[in-house]
Amino acid sequence: MRISNAFRSVFALFLCVLPALALNGAENSHLLKYTVTAVPGNLQVNRMPGTNPPRSYKEVFTFTVTNTTRTDYSGQSSSCKTFDVKVIPGTLPDQPVWVWSKGQVFCQHTTTVKIPAGKSWSKTVTWAFTTAEVADGKYQAIGTFVPENDSSATADFEITSVQ
Numbered sequence: 001m002r003i004s005n006a007f008r009s010v011f012a013l014f015l016c017v018l019p020a021l022a023l024n025g026a027e028n029s030h031l032l033k034y035t036v037t038a039v040p041g042n043l044q045v046n047r048m049p050g051t052n053p054p055r056s057y058k059e060v061f062t063f064t065v066t067n068t069t070r071t072d073y074s075g076q077s078s079s080c081k082t083f084d085v086k087v088i089p090g091t092l093p094d095q096p097v098w099v100w101s102k103g104q105v106f107c108q109h110t111t112t113v114k115i116p117a118g119k120s121w122s123k124t125v126t127w128a129f130t131t132a133e134v135a136d137g138k139y140q141a142i143g144t145f146v147p148e149n150d151s152s153a154t155a156d157f158e159i160t161s162v163q
Contacts, residue, residue, distance in 0.1 A: 032073065032115075033066040034153035036085070036143040041157045047131045048162075054132035059157070061085045061100075063143030064122040067115040074114050075147030080107040082146050085125050090138035097134060100125045113147050136160050 039060045046055055063083055067073045086099040115121045136159055144152040 031067075031069045032145070032148060032151065033068055034143065034145060034151055035064045035066070036141050036153045036155040037062045037064075038141050038155045038157045041155075043157065043159050044162050045131050045134075045136075045159060046162045054130035056128060056130050058129075059087075059127045059141070060124060061127065061141050061143065061155070062122055062124045063145075063153070064120050065115060065145050066120040067117055070117050072114060072116050074112060077111045077113065077146040079109070080111050082111055082113050083123050083144060084146070085127075085141060085143050087127060087139055087141050089135070090140065093140075097139070098127045098129070100127075134159060 039062075041059075043057060043059065045057055063085055081101060081104075084099065084101045086096040088094075088096045113121065138156065138158050141155045141157070142152050143154075144150040
């Protein structure tokens with residue numbers, strides 16, 4: 001049985017193009033880089049009693065997803081909630097002390113998130129709390145990216161009292 005040269009050429013081209021097509025979709029999701037930053041990060045709070053209400057403090061979290069590929073990323077979330085940030089104490093990881101999305105209402109339609117090749121997508125949220133609401137200790141901020149099955153990144157920080 002003889003195979004024509006034209007068929008061999010088409011078959012060889014198919015073998016070269018098929019892996020590239022298969023990688024194109026996969027490259028989008030597993031080469032995203034996730035980071036969370038906490039500012040100020042480690043924080044000293046003043047718990048000295050006084051006549052005023054407990055003192056207020058803030059931690060600002062920036063959750064960033066970077067597309068490290070040479071292909072644009074396009075992902076979808078089943079609602080308008082495309083990310084979330086929560087803070088958990090180091091001693092009780094199953095009991096978050098703050099969740100950014102808690103109490104918010106999100107639209108219930110599919111939302112597309114696009115990140116151009118080599119670019120980043122960032123969201124910044126602020127956790128405001130008083131000394132009466134938060135104990136001293138080690139904490140972890142967890143940022144999750146909903147379009148990629150809640151892929152996440154963490155940032156560790158500590159809250160201590162001024163001596």
